[in-house]
Amino acid sequence: xxxxxxxxxxxxxxxxxxxxxxxxxxxxxxxxxxxxxxxxxxxxxxxxxxxxxxxxxxxxxxxxxxxxxxxxxxxxxxxxxxxxxxxxxxxxxxxxxxxxxxxxxxxxxxxxxx
Amino acid sequence: xxxxxxxxxxxxxxxxxxxxxxxxxxxxxxxxxxxxxxxxxxxxxxxxxxxxxxxxxxxxxxxxxxxxxxxxxxxxxxxxxxxxxxxxxxxxxxxxxxxxxxxxxxxxxxxxxx
Numbered sequence: 367x368x369x370x371x372x373x374x375x376x377x378x379x380x381x382x383x384x385x386x387x388x389x390x391x392x393x394x395x396x397x398x399x400x401x402x403x404x405x406x407x408x409x410x411x412x413x414x415x416x417x418x419x420x421x422x423x424x425x426x427x428x429x430x431x432x433x434x435x436x437x438x439x440x441x442x443x444x445x446x447x448x449x450x451x452x453x454x455x456x457x458x459x460x461x462x463x464x465x466x467x468x469x470x471x472x473x474x475x476x477x478x479x480x
Numbered sequence: 481x482x483x484x485x486x487x488x489x490x491x492x493x494x495x496x497x498x499x500x501x502x503x504x505x506x507x508x509x510x511x512x513x514x515x516x517x518x519x520x521x522x523x524x525x526x527x528x529x530x531x532x533x534x535x536x537x538x539x540x541x542x543x544x545x546x547x548x549x550x551x552x553x554x555x556x557x558x559x560x561x562x563x564x565x566x567x568x569x570x571x572x573x574x575x576x577x578x579x580x581x582x583x584x585x586x587x588x589x590x591x592x593x594x
């Protein structure tokens with residue numbers, strides 16, 4: 367299995383630009399999670415989906431952030447407009463409902479907003 | 481509030497010494513507990529997990545952890561540290577909300593000196 371795939375691995379953009387991060391979960395997994403990791407705030411859960419439906423988006427910091435999961439094999443996290451404080455590593459993870467918390471993480475996307 | 485606490489943001493050991501990383505949880509019901517490891521510039525990787533049954537669980541790379549309900553603890557140990565163990569370690573709990581959501585501790589960075 368290829369594991370969770372994220373793209374791009376690195377993104378550098380200017381303030382005000384739209385940023386789209388992509389994630390392909392492990393085939394057959396029915397949960398998908400988006401996390402953000404920074405030195406200051408540690409690992410934060412932004413939003414998660416079950417069977418492509420958003421379950422909890424209370425961690426999404428602002429309306430500038432949005433996430434979609436149009437099908438079981440693809441999800442996006444969009445930031446529009448981006449700000450320097452959005453600079454972080456964004457992780458996608460997936461899991462099976464029977465797995466009871468055993469999440470599989472992607473390699474992350476390092477976002478730098480200048 | 482339900483939470484996971486990791487004592488010590490940094491732990492330093494010498495190569496060959498015992499590794500002990502502490503984790504305590506706060507939950508009204510017995511949770512499922514996990515330890516994840518993050519190597520530099522990588523995503524989190526599952527090290528071991530406790531669900532039910534035997535309270536001493538073994539994971540990859542010689543690590544093990546013991547669930548102690550009376551102490552609400554799930555400390556991670558390894559008898560002899562190796563240089564390759566240098567990484568950040570996260571304790572996490574599935575607090576039986578039924579939503580597959582993990583609560584993560586703030587992480588402990590393990591430093592191993594020669």
